[in-house]
Ligand SMILES: Cc1cc2nc3c(=O)[nH]c(=O)nc-3n(C[C@H](O)[C@H](O)[C@H](O)COP(=O)(O)OP(=O)(O)OC[C@H]3O[C@@H](n4cnc5c(N)ncnc54)[C@H](O)[C@@H]3O)c2cc1C
């Protein structure tokens with residue numbers, strides 16, 4: 107189903123790349139990160155174009171909840187401990203600056219994107235300890251944070267951290283306004299990048315500077331981003347006739363909920379899991395149960411889901427793609443905070459490309475790679491990949507294709523071969539290969555979205571095998 111943003115904004119189409127081209131900077135990917143980076147590059151006098159495989163905003167950006175905050179879950183106490191006050195301070199300053207940049211651009215452009223300033227809250231119904239620590243750490247880094255017991259929530263809480271001066275907006279209306287200021291080529295997929303040359307399905311682009319803003323980078327070597335990140339999916343309901351809080355809310359307990367208002371709707375988010383690990387389904391059911399419990403009079407008007415790239419040490423990768431690739435840059439690993447993450451990437455990368463110093467760049471550098479800070483996640487991600495690969499090689503199908511009931515999907519056996527199968531409500535059977543074309547892991551069926559999802563790095567495909575999102579760049583083989 108479409109998000110409320112897609113339902114209420116129709117972005118005008120942009121032409122495909124008309125043929126070969128030479129430019130100063132090319133940005134691959136037209137989500138929030140790519141469009142903003144191109145926009146700020148233009149502002150700083152660097153001529154740039156955006157190459158988008160499908161439509162701008164059509165990736166994760168159309169399915170966000172669009173809170174613009176420097177409050178990123180429980181992060182500042184952990185960052186201070188892991189990286190020290192100076193690097194944690196860089197993260198805090200860039201994130202709060204990103205909030206201010208959204209406000210500046212909205213005002214400069216006169217963008218009708220419903221941007222409103224509001225406070226943001228982290229809350230817990232179980233314990234105040236981590237929140238007290240977080241409030242203290244955020245304050246010491248200069249952020250507008252305060253511990254409080256006062257919220258608009260319908261549940262008793264143990265505590266909350268309020269950040270003042272945050273914001274919410276309509277992400278696609280903002281993106282539409284931003285895209286008017288840059289040259290965009292849609293329906294133009296980058297297939298390969300060698301040196302300063304991007305080969306697309308429409309022609310070749312040569313650029314001195316190339317920015318990978320494709321959510322998950324699709325070039326595996328160098329960079330090795332597939333070893334440094336996994337993806338997590340989460341789900342959203344839009345409810346009419348429910349609480350319309352002024353503030354933005356994010357629960358820090360396991361199964362905590364995210365809340366914000368969007369015009370006359372409450373957006374209720376949660377149900378997160380590692381992509382490719384939802385074969386039992388029921389994520390929307392879980393959110394509907396919460397809606398029924400707290401707002402029994404409410405009515406669901408939309409539901410949707412999206413996914414996030416989770417870096418190993420909780421800090422996005424923004425900067426040089428790899429130390430041996432002059433002129434290549436990356437913007438990824440925004441965790442659940444890719445609105446400010448995208449703006450942070452745009453600010454830092456546009457300065458770097460325009461040859462300007464930025465005092466707060468170091469913490470985001472993809473070359474920081476601090477093994478002790480990241481070793482635990484590296485091992486966990488490595489184990490997951492081995493599990494996904496060995497499942498593809500050794501595990502058998504779980505049922506026979508002819509036994510699959512209507513409206514169901516799964517890994518089945520057909521003539522002794524393992525295949526992915528989905529039977530539509532009308533009985534038509536769709537068969538696809540369960541081998542992920544990225545690096546070969548076994549795909550898992552996601553009954554909530556009727557999609558094939560990869561547990562290794564999060565690529566997704568619809569039941570026909572069409573590519574929904576990368577790092578894979580090609581569809582599944584059909585059986
Ligand atoms: C449920 C949910 C709620 C969220 N809510 C918030 C929130 O409230 N606040 C917040 O800060 N963050 C939030 N996030 C995170 C945020 O929405 C994302 O991090 C952000 O939208 C990512 O933007 P992006 O530009 O990196 O990626 P995308 O929007 O996915 O853009 C990448 C683009 O690259 C294109 N592409 C891919 N491969 C190629 C190729 N080879 N050639 C050309 N183009 C290519 C894709 O088609 C796509 O359009 C949320 C995430 C989820 C899952």
Ligand code: FES
Pocket residue numbers: 332542543544545546547560561562563564565576577578
């Ligand atoms: S996404 Fe990497 S193997 Fe599937």
